Amino acid sequence: MNFDRIKEKLSILADAAKYDVSCSSSGSKRLNKDKGLGDSSGMGICHSYTEDGRCVSLLKILLTNHCIFDCAYCVTRKSNDIRRAAFKVQEVVDLTIAFYRRNYIEGLFLSSGIFKSADTTMERLVAVARKLREEENFNGYIHLKSIPGASDELMQEAGKYADRLSVNIEIPSEKGLKLLAPDKKREDFIKPMKTVQNGIIKYKNEKKLFKSTPSFAPAGQSTQMIIGASGETDAEIMYTSSYFYKKFGMKRVYYSGYIPISFDSRLPSIGTEVPMLRENRLYQTDWLLRFYGFDIRELLNKEHPNLDSDIDPKLSWALRNLHLFPIDINRADKQSLARIPGVGMRSVSKILHARRYRRLNWEHLKAIGIAMNRAKYFILCDSSDFERKDRTAAQLKSLILSNSSSKFQKTHNSAQLNLFSANQTPILR
Incomplete structure (x- = not known):
């Protein structure tokens, strides 16, 4: 050879x-x-x-x-x-x-x-x-x-x-x-x-x-x-x-x-x-x-032929369909839970399991691991506050992007301080 x-x-x-x-x-x-x-x-x-x-x-x-x-x-x-x-x-x-x-x-x-x-x-x-x-x-x-x-x-x-x-x-x-x-x-x-x-x-x-x-x-x-x-x-x-x-x-x-x-x-x-x-x-x-x-x-359809580059497609869909929200975490079925921005399929399974034992509130949802910076504007739970109030889709988008930017900066700074970085696959939630 x-x-x-x-x-x-x-x-x-x-x-x-x-x-x-x-x-x-x-x-x-x-x-x-x-x-x-x-x-x-x-x-x-x-x-x-x-x-x-x-x-x-x-x-x-x-x-x-x-x-x-x-x-x-x-x-x-x-x-x-x-x-x-x-x-x-x-x-x-x-x-x-x-x-x-x-x-x-x-x-x-x-x-x-x-x-x-x-x-x-x-x-x-x-x-x-x-x-x-x-x-x-x-x-x-x-x-x-x-x-x-x-x-x-x-x-x-x-x-x-x-x-x-x-x-x-x-x-x-x-x-x-x-x-x-x-x-x-x-x-x-x-x-x-x-x-x-x-x-x-x-x-x-x-x-x-x-x-x-x-x-x-x-x-x-x-x-x-x-x-x-x-x-x-x-x-x-x-x-x-x-x-x-x-x-x-x-x-x-x-x-x-x-x-x-x-x-x-x-x-x-x-x-x-x-x-x-x-x-x-x-x-x-x-x-x-x-x-x-x-x-x-x-x-995606004739009115929306291209995906939004600023936000993920599930959040984009939710902002176009605010009339379907808020979704009650303690009552909704699996398919409805999966459509909440910030809630992934693993979190859906955890929610369905946990609510068999008690009604869930903000703290429970944070412990489950849902992305509260997005989800809180689209859900009801065993807490008195509903975060969306009377905000429009444009206002919500701006607010969520602002929150995400602040969270990213904190994470980025922390990673630099620890002198550690890794290639991670983004998770859709």
Whole structure:
């Protein structure tokens, strides 16, 4: 093996893979068997992230960055003047095993540019997974990218070996795809999604009858959209997400802010990157749809096509619907409690449990951990004061932002005094 050449390939193809953020690994329960190598427990792979969002506990690479397509938004498009490289199937297998034995990784995230054809590319990806499972007895996590347009037979085989499969729809709208990737068709993305979905449903049905039924993509499927490349509103983006969640049972939809990489007139100009805050707001909205019982039409519609950058989407919805508040903490059902700004789903569960024993007041709610700087303007409890009084939505927004700013400054100062900082994922409440 030419180690210098392998190292060069790894440098090129790992860097090219960083633009794909959909590498979540939770949801699989592949256990170690027959004294094999690795496992993927029910808790999911434990991974850390770099500042630019790359998952560093998975070997995250492209099989190749050669591509027959010329998508304007893609760094690996055929017209782009970049260094090209391609791994052989066995090289990826050897790298995965070598990295795992050194405790560098706990699994593999493998994608690829499309060379020759969709089936040729997908066949190589499947070959990597098959070799790892059958020849190396590798039981660690494997996430394969589904290639748009790949045959049903290859997708069925991929599901036998991969824990998760995903095909990126890339651009949220069909008009945007036609503008920036005219060689691609939306149906080529949909076809493998349907095949994977049908395979998962078939597996679940057969598993009820036969416990020995071989698993099929146990961690489900996901997809990713590029945000800000083709001018869609937040409403268009999230309506697309809602469709894929309902239609194909997606585990996750990922949102990747477009990073300008060329001077193409169809794209945003160099230096106009999508703000990280926009991605964050989209993920918060996604969370509300999946876990808080919101309908997309409540959060985004013709009157409100874009998310508020100043405040989170639940607070924004609440300020537009003040007639639904205040909500009585001691009487409201679970769905109503989940709609109170500052109250997360864990707090909802604690409230429902605690009020079985006594009526709750301000102090109880503080102890439960709800964000009182927001929640107090939308609730009633076993205390006499109702904080909102006769304030308008605009006045409440200003007051909450002011309170949040003061709280942030105190926290920031405290963190600096302690000479400690950590990357934390914001919690939607």
